[in-house]
Amino acid sequence: MFKESYSIIGVMSGTSLDGIDLAHINFTIKEDKWRYEILENETISYSENWLNKLKIALGFSGKELIELNEDYTQLLGSIVKSFIDKHQIKNIDAVCSHGHTILHQPQNGFTLQIGNLPKIAQIIQERVVCDFRVQDVKLGGQGAPLVPMGDRILFSEYDYCLNLGGFSNVSFEDNSKRIAFDISPVNTVLNFYSNKLGLNYDDKGKIARSGKVNADLLIELNALEYYKKQFPKSLGFEFVKEVVLPLIEKHSISIEDKMHTFTEHIALQTSLALPNKTGKILITGGGAYNAFLIERMQFHLPKIEIIIPDNKTLEFKEALIFALLGVLKLRNEVNVLSSVTGAKMDHSSGVIFVL
Known part of the structure; x- marks a missing residue:
């Protein structure tokens, strides 16, 4: 028993x-x-x-x-x-x-x-x-993501559960099956550029907000092969080190512009990843504190209700x-x-x- x-x-x-x-x-x-x-x-x-x-x-x-x-x-x-x-x-x-x-x-x-x-x-x-x-x-x-089992058991009242950590991953029910996959890098890239400025992270996305979108870089990021793959799929730091950072570094633009462009990329890929653009989405992970990123997500998903939980659930x-x-x-x-x-x-x- x-x-x-x-x-x-x-x-x-x-x-x-x-x-x-x-x-x-x-x-x-x-x-x-x-x-x-x-x-x-x-x-x-x-x-x-x-x-x-x-x-x-x-x-x-x-x-x-x-x-x-x-x-x-x-x-x-x-x-x-x-x-x-x-x-x-x-x-x-x-x-x-x-x-x-x-x-x-x-x-x-x-x-x-x-x-x-x-x-x-x-x-x-x-x-x-x-x-x-x-x-x-x-x-x-x-071997990833594993969190969706917990999403199904503990957070079933939400249409989507989105975690914004080193990478973003989403899970949701589709025809009585739990579907989940990694969407894109998030803090692995944003923290990398924050570190170059002597900071551990970009507080509330203020640095990224101060930059502007570089259209060429955004197009190249969105064209990466990973985004064309069907789930199941997952990401590791190898993808950031070998693919994403070299691509960004080819562009001679300010760190602020790199971070602004990558934030826009995260928001856009999140919107493209959700099959239904309505309902409630629970957002957790360190990226939930990035006010600029959340604003850009809301811009691309105007009919989605974004819910950020209490601090204990958010952080742990x-x-x-x-x-x-x-x-x-x-x-x-x-x-x-x-x-x-x-x-x-x-x-x-x-x-x-x-x-």
């Missing part, structure tokens, strides 16, 4: 490198309806040393990646342990962690999220559920959903949908490490 309530720590580190999100969540299930409450929560910023490592890790050798994985698992484990101790959280059912994506090449049957080594359970001294993407890729799927939605995916794994229930990833079948993904 399964439990009706779970005390879970959800852990997420995204490609935008904002930091490690930790959230203590209480889940309850009654009459097949899941409910959640986000309790203690915190985002731990990366040190400058770790930021630099993670930014260049895409070019690491196999030996360097093994060492990085060991070191990051130690870092992540110690951060989670400190979070639990600081908030005196007791009787935890599991820590459910995404890890941090370094390589994502589903077309080559490969994806790597560091921080998912077995020793993490010993460091934290709790049961750990992690490494959610690898099994899906082995089953022929994209991915940690929340990976916590739920971990609970579903503990229950041996489906937590990855083949309609989303393109895998051979729905399945219960992730590995469980016990003390």
Whole structure:
């Protein structure tokens, strides 16, 4: 007999490198309806040393990646342990962690999220559920996005769920199937140019707003092959490093104009990605704070009601959903949908490490 309530720590580190999100969540299930409450929560910023490592890790050798994985698992484990101790959280059912994506090449049957080594359970001294993407890729799927299962279970009142993180991804129901895919890069590009100005990010999109659209660049961005692909499809930082940034850098224009043009590109691709331009859309992730981006989305989607939730849900939605995916794994229930990833079948993904 399964439990009706779970005390879970959800852990997420995204490609935008904002930091490690930790959230203590209480889940309850009654009459097949899941409910959640986000309790203690915190985002731990990366040190400058770790930021630099993670930014260049895409070019690491196999030996360097093994060492990085060991070191990051130690870092992540110690951060989670400190979070639990600081908030005196007791009787935890599991820590459910995404890890941090370094390589994502589903077309080559490969994806790597560091921080998912077995020793993490010993460091934290709790049961750990992690490494959610690898099994899906082995089953022929994209290994992403995984959040849509949580969207279906926890946020079914919205027509669309859109996350604006390092990349944007959307999920929605279509003929009783959950459809989801990555739309475009977002903060991986905008933060890159903010960093060049000595800033971690563009506060409310003010820098981008001060620039102007470069028509030639916008046309080239919108013509990228990825946008012609049918779902399921997903993006990794490789796409930004090898395709997007070289394209932008060919244009001798100001950083402000580059950011303004890319913001317009994000908004336009979002509008093109939604099959029905009416209804309600829930927007979460760091990009939801970018007022200029949200304005441009509203301009391209005038009949859509944009809803930005409370701060806890906005900032910790991915940690929340990976916590739920971990609970579903503990229950041996489906937590990855083949309609989303393109895998051979729905399945219960992730590995469980016990003390």
